Amino acid sequence: MPAADAPISERALARTYDPPSYSDPFEAVEDYREVMAYASKHPSKGSSAIASALELPRGRIRPWLDDSKPDVVRGIETARDYGWLETGFDDPAFTALNTLVANVFSGGSIEQTHYQPSFALNHRGEDSHVLDALELAGVDYQVVADRDGRADEVRPSDDASVLGRVLSVLGAPVGPKTDQHLSLPTYLEHAPASVREQFVYSYLENRAIEHDGKATLTVREDRNRDYLEELVALIDHVAGGRVALRERNIVVSADAARSLGTSSGDVKLE
Known part of the structure; x- marks a missing residue:
């Protein structure tokens, strides 16, 4: 990611999808946009003529002309509507996303097939900061309780994927963390102090x-x-x-804890 900022690009988001017939998912976005732009300029032409003019299979573009969209296009449009694309370090949307990334590492997960995230509520229960982060991100959610002795969990109820x-x-x-070789997000290397502190x-x-x-x-x-x-x-x-x-334990000394301003990270989102 660029040192000056931490945008989430359309291309990077597109490559989390797997549209049929495309080795590069972003090409599906480009084809869709080209088809829709051409159709807008030539409203009298049907799918066969447009397919011929753009050298694309008619069977692929016909649903697009009937108001269907590839999942990858819909995903990009949804992310843009929420303000998540190309957001800067100082944007409230990025504050929310940064906090949610930290929560995936420290108390959550992203399901591997459909990218559905979930977050365990911490000792503060329904006062957990993750709820504030979801609200700041503009996401509706539901709290799932009574999980056979496990911590209550919060899951986005809309646009979770x-x-x-x-x-x-x-x-x-993405997927079970115990099965992975983890590394912290690279944007933290270039992020301002406020972003690193929030994480x-x-x-x-x-x-x-x-x-x-x-x-x-x-x-x-x-x-x-x-x-x-x-992490240390x-x-x-x-x-x-x-x-x-020390071994598998990260020890934050009393002086360090006091320097952080709290004994357990009193998270505030603005």
Whole structure:
């Protein structure tokens, strides 16, 4: 991603889809737009004439002329309507998306086949910051409770697949995290301090373990070593030092926790 900003491009989002007959999913978007532009300029021409003029199969474009759209086109249009495409680091929409990416890593998942995201509610229950993030992103959601002893979960109720795809473009893992070699999103390397801080606060709010009589925090993660080292470096940078990796435990010292301004990452979204 460019150092100056973190846009979610149409092309990157398109490549989370798998339209038939296209090796590059974005070519389906370009063909659709070319067909619709041509049809708009030549309203008297039917599908056969348009297909011939543009050298495209008639069977492919005929549904488009009957108001059908490829899923990839619909997904791009949906993401644009929400304000998720080409959003900058300082946009409220990116604040929401960054927070949701952190929540996928620290307490959520994206289903592998249809990109449906879900997020576990943390110790704050229905005051969890992930609900604020979904609202800031403009997404309706439902809370799923009574999950056989597991934490309550929140799931987007509309356009979930598009949101999941957008989060994956930003670097959120898709599918079971235990089966993957994880790495933090690359946009964090170039992001301003506020974005990195928001990611860390969101992560700690979900994963930090407090200790009686101590301000020290511990994050226990059974993940690949280089991911843990990346995460330690990020938290250490945001806290101004005094964060260490011990075996599989990330230890945030009392001084570091105080530097973060809270013992467990009091996440605020604006």
